[in-house]
Amino acid sequence: MGTNRAGRSRGGAILVAALTVDSVGNGLFLPLSLVYFLRLTDVPLALLGVLLSAATVLTLPVPLWAGALADRVGALPVVVAAQLLQAAGYLAYAWVRSPVGVFAAAALVAVGVRFFWSAVFTAVADYADGSPGGWTRDTWYAISNGARTAGLAVGGLTTGVVVADGRAGTYRAVAYVAAACFALAAVLIAACVRIPPAAVRPADKGRGGYATLVRDRPFLALIGLNTVFALSSMMLGLALPTVMLTDLRGPAWLTSGILAGNAFLVALLSAPVGTRLPRHRRTRTIALAAALWTAWGIAMAALGPGRLGVVAALLVTATLLFTVAELVHAPASAALAAAAAPVAARGRYLAAFQYSFVIASMVAPAFFGTLYEVDTAAPWLALALLNAVGVAGILRLERVLPPNALRAPTPADRPSAVGASAAAD
Template identity: 40%
Template sequence: MAHRPKLIVLALALAVDMLGSGLLLPVSLLYFTEVTGLRLTTVGPLLSLAALASLPVPIIVGHVADRTRPLTRVLAAQVLQGLAFSAYVLVSGPITLLLVATVAAVGQRLFWSSFFSVVAALAEPGEDSRDADRRFAMAGMIQMGAMGVGTLIGGLAVTYSWYQPVVYLNAASFLLSALLLLLVPRGARPTAAEQDHGGYRTLLRDRPYLLLIAVNTIFALCSIFVAVAVPIHLIDGVHAPAWLIGPLLAANTVLLATGQRLAVRLVRPLSRAGALVLAGGLWALWAVIYAAAGRVPAWALVPYLLLGMIFYAAADLIHAPISNALSSAAAPPAQRGRYLAVYQYTFAFANILAPTFFTGLYAYGPALPWLALALVAAAASAVTWTLRTSLTARETASAN
């Protein structure tokens, strides 16, 4: 199979996966409360427990990543998730809910711990090393676009209480994605000479990469802060019109689904580390703007908030593809699978941290979480700036 058809099949597999995931998003809690009769106070903690139970998966994936083919792991993840969501019909109580949700969460962690290794492996001999930026941008655009469409359809399903059909469609999407992946050659297994047998000792001694993981956890916190903090801040903190929340979040989704390749092109003159420094600065500026929103006159508040979101969107457009490309290029080739698997913890940690970070500080004033976010974003940018020389050297060595 030629390189371009392989890309097309991978893109279709990702689009089908994300469409199904978007369908389930508005329905996930309602399915268990409306169809199985479980209480919301039972469902929420059990789903959180299932997510926590899946946290060791990237470590396990990292242990075997450089001895197995990433596409094989992605295929296994899709089958696992398809079977888990097919088993939703068997949920009749807390125990079965926990079992099914844990299998689904493990499958999801397995997918994201392996998928970016697949994208990284698409590099062809002799190509420009920055071509990877465009591939990661395209993957991100497909992810956001398909999930956005799925979420819209899932919202309509909630209106008509079509909970079970949505769950079945989501399960089918994973299985169809797996069938598409079967059409993609998985490549040869790593040879004994190509495999790394050093365990995690090399990674734990790799100070620049560990710092990259730390700063990207902060950048990931900035990225997801919009969904966690903006709705509450707009309604309770600055008393903005409630109708503004939907368009703000929808516009950001549309931009991520359409603008990542353009963002990659615009920051091409910068090093990847330099582009992340820019993204962190834009997030810090966005946070300061929203911290000051309480002092803006009511007549100017809506345009002020819309203008502020431009800085958030610009940062997200830069960070999404560049951070993944940098994490891949900065990893030693013989250990890339392990490094990228562990790198996915940045997003897991940020999702765990964000609600407590926001609500804990918000209790002392609506501006405080935003000022704290601006501070940590600026600090992450400063640390990334100090890493730029070593990271650029690694990218050059990896390209050669």
């Protein structure tokens, strides 16, 4: 899909830095969602679970609104507003005590998170279209993914210190720091990042709205297939602690080491991998990720208790398959979705694409827990089968997606004259 922009995007380094700071804020609270309120309020655990789940359910329609807003006013203002919502929510975290307060604060954060994820991929694609360098969307998505992973890791490590400290004042300090992270990210983007408006091609005019999306069967199929891949990407962090405790019977530090190693490699390798991805068809790159997740699922199913050195070596080898799959899937899938969307409705298309992750996050705990009760190998074998089907599905889908969405544009396709528009797929 071609996109012409009058002028150039500015502030790419600031955008990546802001996304990193944003992720530090997220990383601070990912492990604390329940523990924080248990420590600082008298709300029972069962009620806390209901309140936090209800706050998340409340956000289900948000991508529909976020996508329409991104198309109407631009994705960048939506991202900034989402970060400010999260900052307000975390400020409230430091003061709430009652169930109503907990729900209100959690809902603010959850709505902000959903708005952010529904608009940030459109913002990165818009920036890439006007980028003065030769980087494609694939590269920008890869670098953004690495930056977010690094931020999450830093936030998560900091939280480990907080949990060890255990004092109420320290927990509240984390809420303030998280709020400051989101506020700083919003200020950086609003003040320093500029994206020129897109000039919609005549062929794309009138191709806006969710009615167009509902009739776009190839894109709906892409959302469906990506739900499988999103489920796969969530399974390592979700399942490994349980598997280590009940099946492999290994030490807790091995789980932490595996997850930290995965995050470190994604943060370190996203940029170099991202610069090489544009050489290949996006659909073939996604198929490679699905094949690697298939092999990873089979390897996890074959693991069992044994000598610590052997278990650790096999688990590290299996996790490397997962890590490579994650490295290539994240940028290729986002770039393919952005390129397959008509420019006039890109915000709505990419917001709808986020439902693959929403559905996967809702399904993942039940998928793993139910199958794991049947047999410890069952969830891994089921995941391997789903990904094997995904390989065939994405290769078949390749035939009906827009041909110019399958590859990133070559440097020759991107006008280099100063003031010329930067072309996208």
